[in-house]
Amino acid sequence: MEFVSNLRETLKASTESANRGGGTGDNSKGAYWCHDCAERIRDVDVEGENSPDCPDCGAAMEFERSPSSTGCAC
Structure with missing residues (x-):
């Protein structure tokens, strides 16, 4: 049961991250x-x-925005 508990905690922590989407806090x-x-x-x-x-x-480069806080760039 400890494995399931650890897995559940890991998944919970990954969805609670305030910095999802790869940003580094530098206003990119x-x-x-x-x-x-x-x-x-x-x-x-x-x-x-x-x-x-x-x-x-x-060649000229094209700007693309960062993924949103949900991790989706849509």
């Missing part, structure tokens, strides 16, 4: 992606308001 709203190269640059690492160019291929 998402990241810029190059889908061709799979390159990712977090928005807090980009200076200015323009989309950066991919460091690998030079």
Whole structure:
């Protein structure tokens, strides 16, 4: 029974996390992606308001928001 109790506590703790969705508390709203190269640059690492160019291929990167607090990006 201890296994079931431990499992239940683990699942309960994972759903109570205040920081779900991968955020690190630094006000990041998402990241810029190059889908061709799979390159990712977090928005807090980009200076200015323009989309950066991919460091690998030079194409304009696309902004995508972070998943919501439920872990879903829908």
